[in-house]
Amino acid sequence: MKIAFFNTKRYDQRSFVEINADYGHELTFFEPRLTPDTASLASGFPAVCVFINDEVGEETLRAIAATGTQLIALRCAGFNNVNLDVAQDLGITVVRVPAYSPYAVAEHAVGLIMTLNRKLYRAYNRVRDDNFALDGLLGFDLHGKTVGVVGTGKIGQCFAQIMNGFGCKILAYDVRPNPVCQEIGVEYVELPMLLTRSDIISLHCPLLPSTHHLINEESLQHLRPGAMLINTSRGGLIDTNAVIEAIKSGRVGYFGIDVYEREGGLFFEDLSDTVIQDDTFQLLQSFPNVVITAHQAFFTKEALHNIAKTTLSNISEVEAGQDCINQVKSI
Template sequence: MKVAVFSAKAYDEQYLSLAGNGLELCFIESRLNNQTASLAQGFDAVCVFVNDQLDSGVLNTLHAGGVRHIALRCAGFNNVDLECAKQLGMGVSRVPAYSPEAVAEHTLALVLTLNRKLHKAYNRIKEGNFSLDGLLGFNLHGKTVGIIGTGRIGLATARLFKGFGCHVLCHDPYPTDEITTLGGKYVELDSLFEQADILSLHCPLTPDTKHMINQQSLTKMKSGVMLINTSRGALIDTQAVIQALKSQKIGFLGLDVYEMEGDLFFEDLSNQIIQDDIFQRLCTFPNVLITGHQGFFTHEALVQIAQTTTNNLRLAAQGKSDDLTRLA
């Protein structure tokens, strides 16, 4: 099977090549979109990531060029027109579970860094400033944490917060007994908003969850709430969050994802002028911490992503669609 790997970085090539026995992998640095879809001409499959675009136009171009399978090397699939793929007879597979602890631990890293202001303390010490003024934090022990989405990552995050002695409230349309076993409690969404000192998002992006954090939901939250998003950027209405930061309704904001990250993340833009004024406004707040979609970025996660992705491709090549971690 000939596979065009889009949005390929050096680490993608390293890990996928090690796991890709029996596959002919061609690594393409460009993202997949309407302008680059023709690069997949003559390939049997494409391997794509979170910010590649697979709308109906791209899918039709891929199909016309011979592509019959789309292998997502991520869990999310909101960037794929699944109905169009199904109509074209194109298989779509993903990586539903890749070291959920990687994202859960990054969530805790954002919480701890924001709370104890470790990033500020680091810079101060390098400058010889040992003052503690402005570095006051709070104990996590005894705080109420609201987790929206209790799949593998949400569950792993709940375990970590319980280890800190937090009260864990959860919301998910598909509850799991594992949450109640570890001492968590499922509540209605409004109740979670009202009670949470820390709110962490771990749900997929769907029409129902898009902008679930908005002006209306923010009014229900505690003043000074800490909001963490390591899931998908569009779960948050960024303009509403900026207003909540200005009014101090949000006391801390930690983001590993951003609604318009496709034009920014995974690239070195340090020598360019960032044109996204909304993102630049977020960066001006002293209580905002943003990382560039690196929650998944551990050795263990990359090994699992590569193994599952290449296995999906081999199964697709063998016509064993029933064994795939597939979507369409």
């Protein structure tokens, strides 16, 4: 099948070309994101492959459907950027990669915790300047702390298992408790209780209408002063302006994110020679107790291999008229 890949980098091309040796699809790679303005590039391609920051709303969908596209293959787990209702009406099939490496994302979340707690970013820069003073680098033992896990799918489960290994008490909130988590002693509670009792809160749930701004001005009031908040899931789970006010007041003592609700046009690009126009993002970067990474939690060799393999397998199954377990349908 002819597939148009949008929003691609060299590492995407390498992994997909390598895996495609087993599938034999015709791959064409485009650097721009898929948007209404770039939809014409998909002309003549029955399948397009997109990433998290591509704009697959109604306008884009109607444009690509008009030129022959019948399949959208997401090379990611999230699908909130796709208008599933319109896709269904147009007869466009949507598939995704629900799990590529839960370990990669979970381990990155732990990395953010360690970086914030032990001030590793400050320590690294100090030593490079021959400053070996320890003032301002004081951290705390993770052992014995209470960690709240919001969302206990595969990634949340892996994260809970890692933090359990540190000797933390684990609380969790999910509409469907995970038996594996329960076996290691995870206690399921309602979200307000989790926020109230946790020293560290880590988000591992999908972005849905029901979870948009799950962390907001009201829910932040439940946090114990100085709590650590981590997000490696989707930026829209957090009301950024509300968190900024909570950082200023001391309600949030540490903030580590790998995602940002307005990351489109920022993340995955080199903007070092430009003036970023997002004042909210710039303000976040100014706080000493905030660490931001640019959506790299998924970025391991194993994950890229699994993403390419699952994506191409999904496309092959749809092309063959088979049921694809990874198809996403409108509710």
